[in-house]
Amino acid sequence: MAHKIITNHSILKFEKNSNDHTVHNSILLGLPKRECSAVMSKLEFERLPAHSVLAEAGEEIEFVYFVNDGLASVLNVLISGKSVEVGLCGFEGFVGLPLIAGFESSPSQIIMQVAGSAFKLAAKDFVAALRSCPTLAKSLGQFAQEMGLQSAQIAACNRLHAVDKRLARWLLMSQDRIGGVLVPLTQEFLSHMLATRRASVTGAAGVLQKAGLITYSRGLVKVENRSKLEAATCECYAAMKRQAKKWHSENGAR
């Protein structure tokens, strides 16, 4: 037992023991003091277990979330019940984007894939806060562009690239957003993300594992060789990262 591999269980324990309300969310951290305290005073910290729903497709947005930990997926749900992931959001992001344009319903379902936490705010309070916080509005506008970029790149990737490349991309994107080398997700859920059969995920994951890029077992993927994994994925991962970096340097430079 002593040298046993880390399991879901131990991750959950760590999560439960944590009392950390420190702000990790990039958008909140980037606000000037005045706006930050104005917004923070209204925020409520909330733990988000895996698979909790932050927004339902087609429904009115009740709360917005500044994600602090964990990983949220933006999913497009089809009538058949199948879903396709069109975006990923971690501590760098925000859930509730339509509100910044004056829209009130979310076109996508957004769920936590990896348990975490967020600072939460009622939609109408958020809209009010937005009016008095220009920096916040700007940051969220930029984040919206980044999510659009993600959707666009994923649209291309879904069309042109094989399952194993897409899996590698997904793992890299996830790792960027949750930190650490462990990605706690079963093949079943990965198959929903990539909109493919679980059997295909088994195959793709097997390829990556045999190449020594990852190890995984029962719902826990560990990235063993990050740089080789980057080499094994399609260009889409690098393309998104490059454009995001470019945008932020443009923004910082003025």
Place this chain on the structure above:
Amino acid sequence: MAHKIITNHSILKFEKNSNDHTVHNSILLGLPKRECSAVMSKLEFERLPAHSVLAEAGEEIEFVYFVNDGLASVLNVLISGKSVEVGLCGFEGFVGLPLIAGFESSPSQIIMQVAGSAFKLAAKDFVAALRSCPTLAKSLGQFAQEMGLQSAQIAACNRLHAVDKRLARWLLMSQDRIGGVLVPLTQEFLSHMLATRRASVTGAAGVLQKAGLITYSRGLVKVENRSKLEAATCECYAAMKRQAKKWHSENGAR
């Protein structure tokens, strides 16, 4: 010759003979008088032949365009040279969205698929105008959300739906944006839009034609039965339209 089918040639003649500078662009039409005249005074009308490039992937945005006629495609171009369409824009839209968030480069290539025209403005003049036109800023923010919705839905559609459904969706979306029943595009270009082989387009188009939904010949598709075409496509077309409609009713209702 008398009863000959309308060809590309006749469309081009019509285009060239037209002297119409009437504003059809929805965003401009939606502006209050003050903003509209402020913006319009700086705009320059420009004819846009098919395949003209409005923005180059990864490059700085020089001009923005309020599309007035024709059809622009937002393309994600991959290293291989293949491209995937991630969005469509006609008279309802605008090219240059990253600027509204303070970003200066376009992640996508945007080209005219169907010849048309636009009102054009230098990027820095646009940024200046934006500051004094809140309604414009809001409209563009909303349009950005709609383009994000498009990308997301297309990402799902590209993953899950067969070529002929996607082709039908594309034709419907195009028709909505250019008006009329004629869509002047060759199979070769359609294959780039749908990121598939031209041979696959031939097959899919043949299916639609045999079913009496469209006729086409040498670069000109004619929609013969709109409602049946809507029945023949996947849910994605209706899903996008429904959400857009919902958003606008939410916006109008307040």
Place this chain on the structure above:
DNA sequence: TACGGTCTGTACGCTTTCGTGCAGTAATGT
């Protein structure tokens, strides 16, 4: 220690799409 639930590996036949090449036909230009 046994059990039930969850997760993973693998196999089968089938459909769709891919990559490619070639031939036929309509429009264009000189």
Place this chain on the structure above:
DNA sequence: ACATTACTGCACGAAAGCGTACAGACCGTA
């Protein structure tokens, strides 16, 4: 009128993915 270009139809084997099913491995709990 003729050559050239552009567009379309089709055929071929190869490859990838799909839907499905089943068995084995692992875990927590009783």
